[in-house]
Amino acid sequence: MTQAPVEQKKTTAWQMYRAIVGIGAFCAILIVGVYMATAPQIKINQERFLASAVSEVLPAAVLTQAVALDDDGQLVVVEENADLPAFLGYDAEGNLVGAVMTSEAMGYQDIVRVLYAYTFENQAITGMKVLETKETPGLGDKVEKEPHFLANFEALDARPAADGSGLANEIVTVKQGEKTEPWQLDGITGATITSVAIGHILNISAQVWVPVLEREARAIPAPQPPAPLEPTEEE
Amino acid sequence: MALKPVSPTDEFVKGLWRDNPVFIQVLGMCPALAVSNTAINALAMGAATTFVLVMAGLSVSLLRKFIPKEARIVSYICIIATFVTCVDYIIMALSIELHRALGAFIALIVVNCLILGRSEAFASKNKPGRAMLDGLGMGVGFTFALLFIGIVREVLGSGTLFGVSMFPDGFQTWTIMVLPSGGFLAMAGWLLIVNWLRQKEDDAARRAAEAES
Amino acid sequence: MSPLKKLLEIGSSPHISSGASVDNIMFNVVLALLPVTIFAVYAFGTGAALVLAAAVLSCVLTEHVLCKFAGQPTTVGDWSVAITGLLYGLTLPPDLPLWMVFVGGAFGVGVGKFLFGGLGMNAFNPALVARAFLQAAFPQAMTHWQMPFIDDRFTHIPSSVLAMPFAEPVYDAATQATPLAQMKFEAVFAADAQLMYGLTTGSVGETCGVLILLGGIYLVARNMMNWRIPASIFLTVAVMTWIFQQIDPQTYPGPLFMLFSGGLMLGAVFMATDMVASPITHIGCWLYGLLIGVLVVVIRFWGGMPEGVMYAILLANAVSPHIDNLIQPRVFGTGRKSG
Structure with missing residues (x-):
């Protein structure tokens, strides 16, 4: 700013600095204080949210173990959850029952992110929960509510191919009422794009994960009972 | 009317109806339209905004002699942003679900012109007590307005109120009311009613004045 | 009437009308x-x-x-x-x-x-x-x-x-499913003749293109409808579709399919020609039709919905006063800048 014309009461530079620095310091202390006070509770909430979502798609699992794929496509145990978290699920006796993976892709309006469970026993996808969606209310969000669509996930065939390169059959969404094979998703009339997107999301993720899981998951030791992600009883 | 001394209760009450931030001043439209698709979202947004209004009003009023007028906008925004950040953390600590539902709109409370407007027009010229009362009144008025819009949109758009089903099975939901356009429709409907009521009020006052003279 | 203040004057020409003919x-x-x-x-x-x-x-x-x-x-x-x-x-x-x-x-x-x-x-x-x-x-x-x-x-x-x-x-x-939904989601094109004679499904009055066209011709013959608007829409849609069909006949249907499917006929002949919401000048009408035609093709081919005639016409309605403004003929006797 250029020199202001002489006024009756001119603000000195000192006053300006004093106000801005003072307010800045006051605000900084306040924000840090509130952050420190709430951070533990926020972490608990986020973990509980993920844990409840995991137990919702894979109810058989009592203990979970966070895993990830490393750069060579090998299954490794991780401490912290990555951007797209994945878990192995164990029952009370420590037997491996299934795995829960996160996957995302473009829907009708924005990224759709889902959590799904793969069960080793019947080699099928047995649960799906939409974590994040901005699809049109009343149309695209039917994938979260429509009973016949959710019925797809009682046992959606996801057998790995014999050579371990991917799935034996590609998961695809077909028109509503035209499901003939166990690896097909019965789509939703009026939410065609979103239901197709869900099939696509599952397919791209399962093609990568399922062969690796079948090959390597059993080699990973079961976690000890007080696992970090066990859903807490109190509440 | 302008020269009469204003009682503290009046500072609070004016925000509810006479100077209602949404229906009369038409301020803070972005959250009013975007986050009012269910009654519970409207209530949460209103509560968060009220908190920020009161705290920002208090701080600005306390610091009004300390802040030179050349630096007032930057100071106000800094104070408001601080409280919004605090609210953001607090809501996340209270409930992740609520935080997901309100989404980006919590951060956008910073640019809600209602808060800056009250800081500039009222808190910077009045004592802390009055500034807080004014903020509280405006906040409650804002919450009420959002709740009115939210109720209409939730009942028609989802067939529920505060998540409780209102109708027997088979109610046809009006998808448009949940979409952004429904916010405009519900808002316009309430503005129509409020303006009509105010017009009747004015007419009655004018007639009374004529009868007196 | 009401004491509400008039905040904004909105007027569309012609300001002089011949009353009785409505x-x-x-x-x-x-x-x-x-x-x-x-x-x-x-x-x-x-x-x-x-x-x-x-x-x-x-x-x-x-x-x-x-x-x-x-x-x-x-x-x-x-x-x-x-x-x-x-x-x-x-x-x-x-x-x-x-x-x-x-x-x-x-x-x-x-x-x-x-x-x-x-x-x-x-x-x-x-x-x-x-x-x-x-x-x-x-x-x-x-x-x-x-x-x-x-x-x-x-x-x-x-x-x-x-x-x-x-x-x-x-x-x-x-x-x-309507022919347009079939085209969009299954890449199946209905036969042109089926569309023309209204043998497919759709809205109540949009299926039989030939009868709609006949009604339009009657109104044009009686000088009660601006033929430039539908003509411009048909031409735009036909030319654009033809070009895309030449590029990729598997994905894009032919011009006749586009003209006679969905609400295009009904929209172009009876909706877009709404005398109040369409432009007045001749060039304006051609521009307005061009805009609708382009929007229809864009929405149908690349939009999320199978049909876009309604939105195309509403959007064109919104800009039609501006179209008139844009190409206002110079008032005789005034300078280059009149308004």
């Missing part, structure tokens, strides 16, 4: 729409007849009630609102619940026409405002298409049509 024009429009209407009832049966009747009734009633409410003489006598109702009915699916028809009609006339100031003042075509509202409010019901020429169509009323107010409709009639 009745006459409207009577001829009804005559032009008659074959389409009769065919619609013949193809879809009782459901379509009830939907059409409800559409007309809802628009007329709304106009009458609002006129009374505002203390004005009622304007339902000049037939224009009845035509709005009929056109609105022709754009609806044949098995739409009647209560939805009433809600849409009330919205279209109330918000799309009356709030703008009544006949001659509406910025948008009220029939399309009504339909756009329904499309956004009840997307499921608005994309549910009864099959045409069902055997019991004259003896049986589809259960969805008689759904209780505010209740979700229950469907019992056989359904079919």
Whole structure:
């Protein structure tokens, strides 16, 4: 700013600095204080949210173990959850029952992110929960509510191919009422794009994960009972 | 009317109806339209905004002699942003679900012109007590307005109120009311009613004045 | 009337009109729409007849009630609102619940026409405002298409049509995807002849392109319709489609398919030509048609929805005053800059 014309009461530079620095310091202390006070509770909430979502798609699992794929496509145990978290699920006796993976892709309006469970026993996808969606209310969000669509996930065939390169059959969404094979998703009339997107999301993720899981998951030791992600009883 | 001394209760009450931030001043439209698709979202947004209004009003009023007028906008925004950040953390600590539902709109409370407007027009010229009362009144008025819009949109758009089903099975939901356009429709409907009521009020006052003279 | 201050003057030319001809024009429009209407009832049966009747009734009633409410003489006598109702009915699916028809009609006339100031003042075509509202409010019901020429169509009323107010409709009639939905989601193109003679499904009055065209030709012959608008739309759509078909005939259908499928015929001939919401100058009309045509092709080929005629016309309605402004002829005797 250029020199202001002489006024009756001119603000000195000192006053300006004093106000801005003072307010800045006051605000900084306040924000840090509130952050420190709430951070533990926020972490608990986020973990509980993920844990409840995991137990919702894979109810058989009592203990979970966070895993990830490393750069060579090998299954490794991780401490912290990555951007797209994945878990192995164990029952009370420590037997491996299934795995829960996160996957995302473009829907009708924005990224759709889902959590799904793969069960080793019947080699099928047995649960799906939409974590994040901005699809049109009343149309695209039917994938979260429509009973016949959710019925797809009682046992959606996801057998790995014999050579371990991917799935034996590609998961695809077909028109509503035209499901003939166990690896097909019965789509939703009026939410065609979103239901197709869900099939696509599952397919791209399962093609990568399922062969690796079948090959390597059993080699990973079961976690000890007080696992970090066990859903807490109190509440 | 302008020269009469204003009682503290009046500072609070004016925000509810006479100077209602949404229906009369038409301020803070972005959250009013975007986050009012269910009654519970409207209530949460209103509560968060009220908190920020009161705290920002208090701080600005306390610091009004300390802040030179050349630096007032930057100071106000800094104070408001601080409280919004605090609210953001607090809501996340209270409930992740609520935080997901309100989404980006919590951060956008910073640019809600209602808060800056009250800081500039009222808190910077009045004592802390009055500034807080004014903020509280405006906040409650804002919450009420959002709740009115939210109720209409939730009942028609989802067939529920505060998540409780209102109708027997088979109610046809009006998808448009949940979409952004429904916010405009519900808002316009309430503005129509409020303006009509105010017009009747004015007419009655004018007639009374004529009868007196 | 009301002491509300006028904040904004909105006026569209021509500011001088020849008054008495509204009745006459409207009577001829009804005559032009008659074959389409009769065919619609013949193809879809009782459901379509009830939907059409409800559409007309809802628009007329709304106009009458609002006129009374505002203390004005009622304007339902000049037939224009009845035509709005009929056109609105022709754009609806044949098995739409009647209560939805009433809600849409009330919205279209109330918000799309009356709030703008009544006949001659509406910025948008009220029939399309009504339909756009329904499309956004009840997307499921608005994309549910009864099959045409069902055997019991004259003896049986589809259960969805008689759904209780505010209740979700229950469907019992056989359904079919519209040709445009088939094109979009299954890449199947219906035969051109089927489309022209109205043998496919769709909205009540949009299926039989030939009859709509006949009605349009009648109105043009009587000098009651601006032929430039539909001509411009047809030309734009045909040329654009032809180009894309040359590039990739697997994905893009031919020009005839595009012209006779969906609401294009009905929209171009009877909706886009709304005298109030379309431009006045000749060049303006060509530009306006060009805009609609481009929008239709873009929405149909690359949009999320199979059909886009309604949105194309509403968007073009919105810019039509600006089109007129843009190409205003220089007033004789004034300088280069007149306004």
